[in-house]
Amino acid sequence: MPVYNPPLDDIKFVLNDVLGADKLSKLSGYEDFSLELGEQILEEGGKLCAEVLFPLNQSGDKEGCTLKDGEVTTPKGFKAAYDIFAENGWCGLACDEEHGGMGMPMLINTAMKELICSANMSLGMYMGLSFGAYEAIHKFGSGGLKDLYLPKLAEGAWSGTMCLTEPHCGTDLGLIKTKAIPNDDGSYNITGTKIFISAGEHDLTENIVHLVLAKLPNAPEGARGISLFVVPKFVPNDKGDIGERNAVICSTLEHKMGIKANSTCVMNFDEAKGWLIGEPHKGLRAMFAFMNDARLGVAMQGLGIAEVAYQNGVAYAKERLQMRSLAGVKAPDEPADPIIVHPDVRRMLMLSKSVTEGGRALSYLVGMELDISLKHADEKERQRADDFVALLTPIIKAYLTDMGSEIANLAVQIYGGHGYIWESGVEQYVRDARIAQIYEGTNGIQALDLVGRKMPQNFGRLLRRFFHPVQEFIEQHQGNAELQEFIFPMAKSFMKLQQSTAIIAQKGLKNPDEAGAASVDYLRHFALVAMAFMWCKMVIAAQEKLKSGEGDKAFYEAKIQTAKFFMDRVLPESDARFKMVLAGGDSMMAMDEAAFN
Numbered sequence: 001m002p003v004y005n006p007p008l009d010d011i012k013f014v015l016n017d018v019l020g021a022d023k024l025s026k027l028s029g030y031e032d033f034s035l036e037l038g039e040q041i042l043e044e045g046g047k048l049c050a051e052v053l054f055p056l057n058q059s060g061d062k063e064g065c066t067l068k069d070g071e072v073t074t075p076k077g078f079k080a081a082y083d084i085f086a087e088n089g090w091c092g093l094a095c096d097e098e099h100g101g102m103g104m105p106m107l108i109n110t111a112m113k114e115l116i117c118s119a120n121m122s123l124g125m126y127m128g129l130s131f132g133a134y135e136a137i138h139k140f141g142s143g144g145l146k147d148l149y150l151p152k153l154a155e156g157a158w159s160g161t162m163c164l165t166e167p168h169c170g171t172d173l174g175l176i177k178t179k180a181i182p183n184d185d186g187s188y189n190i191t192g193t194k195i196f197i198s199a200g201e202h203d204l205t206e207n208i209v210h211l212v213l214a215k216l217p218n219a220p221e222g223a224r225g226i227s228l229f230v231v232p233k234f235v236p237n238d239k240g241d242i243g244e245r246n247a248v249i250c251s252t253l254e255h256k257m258g259i260k261a262n263s264t265c266v267m268n269f270d271e272a273k274g275w276l277i278g279e280p281h282k283g284l285r286a287m288f289a290f291m292n293d294a295r296l297g298v299a300m301q302g303l304g305i306a307e308v309a310y311q312n313g314v315a316y317a318k319e320r321l322q323m324r325s326l327a328g329v330k331a332p333d334e335p336a337d338p339i340i341v342h343p344d345v346r347r348m349l350m351l352s353k354s355v356t357e358g359g360r361a362l363s364y365l366v367g368m369e370l371d372i373s374l375k376h377a378d379e380k381e382r383q384r385a386d387d388f389v390a391l392l393t394p395i396i397k398a399y400l401t402d403m404g405s406e407i408a409n410l411a412v413q414i415y416g417g418h419g420y421i422w423e424s425g426v427e428q429y430v431r432d433a434r435i436a437q438i439y440e441g442t443n444g445i446q447a448l449d450l451v452g453r454k455m456p457q458n459f460g461r462l463l464r465r466f467f468h469p470v471q472e473f474i475e476q477h478q479g480n481a482e483l484q485e486f487i488f489p490m491a492k493s494f495m496k497l498q499q500s501t502a503i504i505a506q507k508g509l510k511n512p513d514e515a516g517a518a519s520v521d522y523l524r525h526f527a528l529v530a531m532a533f534m535w536c537k538m539v540i541a542a543q544e545k546l547k548s549g550e551g552d553k554a555f556y557e558a559k560i561q562t563a564k565f566f567m568d569r570v571l572p573e574s575d576a577r578f579k580m581v582l583a584g585g586d587s588m589m590a591m592d593e594a595a596f597n
């Protein structure tokens, strides 16, 4: 049976000692927030995840969802768990108080997402999509739509979906065929087929709010002609009571590799009634607001799976006895030593630990910058933070989901043959983690977003939001002898990242395929530098704690040891990535298509 303990000590370390998250209370709207309150909320949230959501993870995987007469039934226990979650206000954790939410910062929401994804990614997706729908309507919807939908979404009485993908297009949304025909009463008739729609139909809520991309008559070609609509399963009246059944049905449930307890639906819209969100033809912009939040949410899926997979790897490595340590017997009273003594098992555990903890610090930093981008009084500071989030979102989405998959695989490897068997629980993590590298834009598309959009945007302004603070940090701390072994490798890799940025910008201008060819390696290099930067910050925080004699000495010493491993054994990958960027795209692109045989 798999285990899960919410990593609250590490979360508190990041919030308190690394990010100094109490400064959020200076932002307008968060005046009542305190770190203590945030930590209390996460303690409660962690308990709920460990005691209510996690015990349903394996049974949900086994049972999956079923479809009968257009209605989807989620696995046993899911509805009751969802009700507990909603009744205790968790659906509205970061929703505005005026809509019945708790009004908590995005940072706390980000941490809660991690806990949920570790406990039960499939169940968490129903809630995660609802928050995305809340965000899109909140930002772009008319006053009437907000009044009608936001309180219900915040309460968790209704849930949300995002309906983008069609059979012939997922990445290239400019090709969508779903049509929206205006009616005299201001509504639209939506007709088309959407596939792979997560939480498209289920029995957890009384209503489902679909956000649908469709084209108006005479819309411009391609991505510029897409509009966004809200299409409820049941059309609500003005008071928010649900009314007639709308013409949107789930015709098929996909049979898939993982997240089996989350319904993945083919949705048919047959002149379903919808209402425009935002301006005509500007739907992709509105959907991107939703998708940015969703990408951060998917990054947390990667992190959440990495954490729970790592925890299980550790538990097994301490208890499984095989062979003796190369350095001499470690457990003389046992027939063999626990496998945690073996260097290769250590390698897998340290890799998992260093990436998970570094990824937590990095993604929470993005969560906190998101708060600053939304709530800071100074417009310049809001813009700075917004640029930072825009730059880092594709990086953490791709890196943390790639590593979530890798760490889940490592957990299977640590379990040996037992990991390959369903009962161990860890092979589920491999299957569940895999989709996060694909949806919300594949990781290849995240890399293109980084080099093609974020890098050149405003003549490199977004890049400077990361490069300048890193440079300042290096200058400030390079003389500190205690930090040398951390700062030096980080600074070296950072220098190479700046070089490859210039090279890609130059080559990409002449030949865009060069930028495309470099993009995935560049993103990985960028992620490794960002992780190293956070590890340096964590070392400083841990060293300060050790000097002051406060807190758990072993925890801070382990932090510094883990940082050392990251610098020695994880960051060097950036040298190889740098070389691959320098190599250019010729060897990738030169071969004739016919030679792929």
Ligand SMILES: Cc1cc2nc3c(=O)[nH]c(=O)nc-3n(C[C@H](O)[C@H](O)[C@H](O)COP(=O)(O)OP(=O)(O)OC[C@H]3O[C@@H](n4cnc5c(N)ncnc54)[C@H](O)[C@@H]3O)c2cc1C
Binding pocket: 161, 162, 163, 164, 165, 168, 169, 170, 171, 172, 195, 196, 197, 198, 199, 256, 264, 435, 438, 439, 440, 441, 442, 443, 444, 445, 448
């Ligand atoms: C379980 C599951 C849940 C999902 N949930 C949702 C949902 O809730 N809502 C929704 O709308 N969709 C959802 N999706 C769809 C998902 O977002 C798409 O599958 C994904 O965006 C990729 O689109 P595609 O499958 O059409 O692949 P394609 O777009 O056909 O891409 C195929 C491959 O080509 C690559 N590629 C494409 N274009 C380029 C390019 N220009 N440069 C480099 N590489 C390129 C891609 O990276 C990929 O490797 C879900 C999918 C699954 C499997």
